[in-house]
Each structure stands twice: as structure tokens, then as C-alpha cells.
Amino acid sequence: MLLATYDLWAFVSENWRELLDGLGNTLKVSAVAVLGAFLIGALLGAARAHRMPVVSQLTAVYVEVIRNTPILVQIFLIFYALPQFGILLNQFTVAWLSVMIWGGAFNSENFRAGFEAVPYRFREAGYALGFGRRATFLNVTLPIGARIALPSSINTYISVIKNTSLMYVIGYAELTTTAINISNLTLETLEALTVLGVVYLTLVWSLSAGIRVLEARLALPESR
Amino acid sequence: MPEWVGPVARYILEEGLPGTLRVSSVAVVGSALIGVVFGTLITIKFLPLQAFLRAYIEIFRGLPILVTVFIVYFGLPSISPSFEFAPLTCASIALILWGSAQVAEATRGAVQSIPHEQHEAAAALGFGWAGRHYSVILPQALRRLLPPFVSLLVNIIQNSTLAQTIGGLEILGAGARQSERLTSFPPAGIGEIHAAEIFAGVAVLFFLISFPLTRLAAMLEKRLA
DSSP states (O other): OGGOOOOOOHHHHHHHHHHHHHHHHHHHHHHHHHHHHHHHHHHHHHHTTTTTTHHHHHHHOOOOOOOOTOEEEEEEEHIIIIGGGGGOHHHHHHHHHHHHHHHHHHHHHHHHHHHSSSSSHHHHHHHTTTTHHHHHHHIIIIHHHHHHHHHHHHHHOOOOOOOGGGGGGGOOOOOHHHHHHHHHHHHOOOOHHHHHHHHHHHHHHHHHHHHHHHHHOOOGGGGO | OOHHHHHHHHIIIIIIIIHHHHHHHHHHHHHHHHHHHHHHHTTSSOOOHHHHHHHHHHHHHHOOOOOHHHIIIIIIIOOOOOOOOHHHHHHHHHHHHHHHHHHHHHHHHHHHHSSSSHHHHHTTTTTOOOHHHHIIIHHHHHHHHHHHHHHHHHHHHHGGGGGGGGTSHHHHHHHHHHHHHSSOOTTTSOOOOOOOHHHHHHHHHHHHHHHHHHHHHHHHHHHHO
């Protein structure tokens, strides 16, 4: 019935400012969260791969807790439960914090696997050249392990971007919230859903294509 | 234990848990059936079919699942009123669209990993395409698909919480309703905020369901590797 009045162009031309703001917020939250997830992943992944006492075990607990609970429940805990302890965070902070914590857990597994895949003889070569443990990590394990971990970590970042849509539940005006709110007012449901689909698929597909390009370019000489 | 805990826990376990289990079981069975069929069909070298299945897989794997939930819940009814479903049904449909795309991609990989000799041997024994896949190829491919199936189950159980966003009554939805009820004045509530305890309880419940399954997936992966 509403199909007859479907007018994507009218919807976009009337609401492009709000939609662009929404997309901007999606990208802002994603950028902060992806950067944080990269740092968490590299640090905790290194701690796990090198079996650092205490940190390694705590990381394992962190990863299992995040992996085995729904991200929506994690968002609810940060948004509704923290205020009970006097911790009031604004929506933007809840948005990047929750997807960063989620992405960091998955990413530390990516990096752990990447670092563990670096052959031990490479590290031995570093020690033989007189590098200390830290210098060996920074000059040998990190550059090689991070390359091995790159495809899986980009997949995690793609999931982080997709998960920012869940900020709908806390009313943060990222793309999904913005589009659904507009459609609630104008009843242009199908147009709003089309915009969401096109924008998310463009983001996700171009990043997936990027993985393939990077994989080819950053492949280790041995496997080339 | 405070007096409010009993009724809240009972509501989550008696009203919420069945909702989660219903959505998850329907979604897992639907995803597995459709996914295995699509994943097998895409190995046939017939371009229009391959293009359609590739588009299906890439679209539903690429969209945030929440957007797929909204497409089913808000989008379908505005195409035709006969496509209007209850929130939990919408969540199941959305999860089947996403899950079947995941399974199809995994199945394609598993089917193509079966050596070509198996196809030839089956063909030599007089099997047609269908019989060959049903009796020879898929039984071997499905063994390799076992660990991803368990991971899929975990993902579907966790993503069934998306039903909460459209008003479905599952574990998280039940917890949210109770947390809201407690904040209202007596006799409905007790005028207190217990969001932290309730959502922590919900998280623990999901952990108790998921953790054994992720262990199982890891174990299967090691054994079948």
C-alpha cells in the first residue's frame, strides 16, 4: 500500500542533513572504538601470547565474559547499571565505550593468534642479533604478527562499525537511530530502510574489499 | 535476599527464557536448513543462480542484524499488511536471514573442500547430482561444519536479544520490563532502581548458556582439525 508512494529521492533530499549528521556520528563512534580496540587488542594480545603472569589470565577472563554475553546486555549494563554507582556517562561515551570493550576482547584474540603464529626462530634470530625482549617484540614479533592478524582484526572492526547501530537502544543519534526516528515521523519506512541498507552495505563491502587488497600487499615474502 | 528478587527472577526465567529458547531454536533450525541448501546450490556453475545466492549471502552478512530486524518488523508490513508478524517471529525471521547467509558461506567452503575424486567416484557409481551430494558429499562436508554450527548457535542465542528492541519478550526484554517496574511506586513496583543487579543477572544467565557451548565448539574444532 505504501509501495505506491515510495519516493527515495524525496526522502533523501528532505532529510539529507540529519542523515549525514547520523552517518557522521556513526563514523565518529566507530573511529574512536576501532582505535581503542586496536590498542587493547595489540597490548592484551601480546600479554596473552607471551604468557605474562596475571595480565594474561585477566585477559582470558575478559575475553570469555565479553564473548559469552550479548553485546546488547553489555550496552544495557553500561547505560542503565553504571549510574547506580554514580557513574553517569553521556550517550556518545556509552556508544564508543561499549563497542570498544566488545571489539577489544575479540581483537586481543586476533592479535594473540597473530603473535603466536610468528615462528619462534624469528625471535631467536632477534635475540642472536643482541636485541632484548622488548626490542625483539617491537622489531620482530609486532610487525610480522600484526600483519598475520590484520585480516581477522579488520573483520572485527567491521563488526564494531555494524554494532554501532545498536546505539538505537540508548537513543544516540547515529545513522540507524536517525533514520528510524525520521521514518516514525514521516512514515517513509521503506525509504529509511533503503538508506540504512545502502549506507551500511557500502561501508561494509568497501572495507571487506580493502581486506583483500591489504592481504595481497602486506603478505609476508615467504607466502607470496 | 531482598524481597523483590524472587518475582523478578521468576519472570525472567518463566516468561523471558522460553522466548529466547523459542526464537533461538527456530532460528538455528531455519538457518541450518536454508544455509546448507543455498551453500550447496551455489557450487553449481549456473551464473544467474550463483549471482542470486552470492547477493543473498553478501547482503544479509553485511547488514547489521538490527537493520535486518527493522526491515522485517517495520519494512515488510508497509509492503503488505499480511506480512505483519509478532516481535519474536520477526526476530526469528531476521536471524534466519542472517544465520542462513553465514551457514551458506561456510557450507560452500566445506563442499568445495571435498576432493574432486569423491564427486567422480560417486558419479561412476551411478549417482546423479542430487544423490551424489545427499549421500556422498554433504555427509562429509557436514562433519567439517559441526564447530561453526555450534558457534552459530551461540551467536543466535546472543542476538535473539535484538527482539527486545521491537518489544519482544525474551530474557533481556523480561529483565528490562522488571527493572522498569521496580522503579514505579507501589503496589506495581517498590520505587527503587535495581538495573545493575537485574542486568548483571541477565548477563550471568547468558554466560551460563553460552560458555559450555563455546567450550564445545573449541573442543570440536580441535578434534576435527
